[in-house]
Amino acid sequence: MQQSKLLQTLRSLTDKEQDRFSLYVASPFFNPRKKGEALLAFLLSFAPDFTDESLHEENAFAAIFPGQPYQHQHLKNEMSALYRLLRGFLAQIEWEDHPDQGALMTLTQLRKRNVAPVFRAQYNALAKQLDQAPIQHEDHLYVRMQLLHEADLHHGQQQRRVVDNSLQAKMDQLDAYYLYHKLRGSCELLNRQNIFQEEPRLPLMQALQDHLADSPINYDHLPAIGIYHQIYLTLTAPEEDHHYRELVKLLEANGQRLDPDEARAMYKYAQNYCIGRINRGQRAFLQEIFHLYQHQLTSGIIYHQGVLSHSDFTNIVTTGLRLKHFEWVQAFMEKEKAHLLPALREAIFHYNLAACYFEQQQFRPAIRLLQGITFEDVYYELSAKVLLCKVYFESGELEALFYLIDAFKRFLKRNKQVSPQNRTHYLNFLKYLRSLSVLADRRPDLAPEAFQTRLQKIGRQLEQATDTSNLAWLRKEYLAAKDSEK
Secondary structure, three states: OOOOHHHHHHHOOOHHHHHHHHHHHHOOOOOOOOHHHHHHHHHHOOOOOOOOOOOOHHHHHHHHOOOOOOOHHHHHHHHHHHHHHHHHHHHHHHHHHOHHHHHHHHHHHHHHOOOHHHHHHHHHHHHHHHHHOOOEOHHHHHHHHHHHHHHHHHHHHHOOOOOOOHHHHHHHHHHHHHHHHHHHHHHHHHHHHHHHOOOOOOOOHHHHHHHHHHOOOOOOOOHHHHHHHHHHHHHHOOOOHHHHHHHHHHHHHHHHHEOHHHHHHHHHHHHHHHHHHHHOOOOHHHHHHHHHHHHHHHHOOOOEOOEOOHHHHHHHHHHHHHOOOHHHHHHHHHHHHHHOOHHHHHHHHHHHHHHHHHHOOOHHHHHHHHHOOOOOOHHHHHHHHHHHHHHHHHOOOHHHHHHHHHHHHHHHHHOOOOOHHHHHHHHHHHHHHHHHHHHHHHHHHOOHHHHHHHHHHHHHHHHHOOOOOOHHHHHHHHHHHHHOOO
16 A cells, blocks of 8 residues: 555645645535545644554555455545545645646637637637736746737637638747757757767757848847757857857846756756866856856845855855855845755755865864865765865865765775775775875975975876865875975
8 A cells, every 4th residue: 555656646735735635525516526535634643754554555445445344446446536636636736836737728728618708818819928028937828828829719609701820820839949949959969968978869950040131039038048049059169158148148138037956957058068168178167157156145036035055055165166256245144144054054055165265275274174074965064074184185184084085085985985986986085185295294304406306207197087075175285285295
């Protein structure tokens, strides 16, 4: 019973949804079978986890067929009926989440019943609602296309020989709907190619490119299509900066007219473009990505239901620190701390505050913060350990660093949550860090020539190194040691 579709789906309901579902099942309009109410009451008595050992088929049968001998098929029939009601309830919730599509269904019924005046009033109201919507949601394209489809069917139903442009308008809207999903899906495929190294199949994109070149997009009415087109161009021709510049212009002009979730995803593409250019040594794009974050903060796009994700918070701090905007970063952290999820707030804030102290060479407060932080997320735990390693190295706390390196290695080898690839990256980081640290510790006892010989060996290893976390920092510390001998 625990593995039944009914019980697995019931577990997903919130307390409020469980109450609403009980009312749904109690309605004779939806449920003429009264046994379903008794079965649901029995099951909900085990909420929210539904794991009590008393929750089994015999007890469920007794709750809905009191005094009768257990019959598996009868219980199975009632569970199937209740599950059908639950599917209908979930469809109702989805319908409520998409009122435009609900209005479209009403319009379809009015057209089928040939209530022409009421149909036209409903049609005009929905069309006006779509035109005046301040936020352009993804499903608006679909609803508008179906709206025009209903208008065309209604016109044919009237059998009147008058000019009507609804079919042409429907075909134009169909093109827009296709363009939107084709461009959006193509961008995601190209993005996944960068992650999974899979070559996407996009045989129609060249024809679409030619079409878009001949028929420029009206961004006022279709901002998402224009934005995805520019994203596509940044992915297929990343060396041409003007595609990125145009993308930023479109995002800043239209981002607040789009669904916030979709707008955030679009900004991620722009940020990833900047990261790619930064990784190729073009540091000017560090300021670009900082600008993107600032605009999202100012416009409010970056927040999801008032929450700033911990990854965005950390990335903004990291970007600001790399640009040496220390005062701005500290003001940002104090202001935005309240927008972090409460369960993560203190740990994320203190980790980033430690990073801020580290970048300003304030090692003592950075060490105190890092030694007092605990994370449930293993990758933040790794980041905190790496940062503490850097603090110990740059502050000359080599004895503490050697102890931390050994403890860090044990953590990596024992923790099953760390992927093999990440484990390799961090172990290589610790290997090279230990080499630099041992050399720094023995430096007073080495002749300059011997020190340089050993340092050059480490330099050659770092030059050829791959699959290593924080490699740029390791190379920077190597060069700093090299320059100190001049």
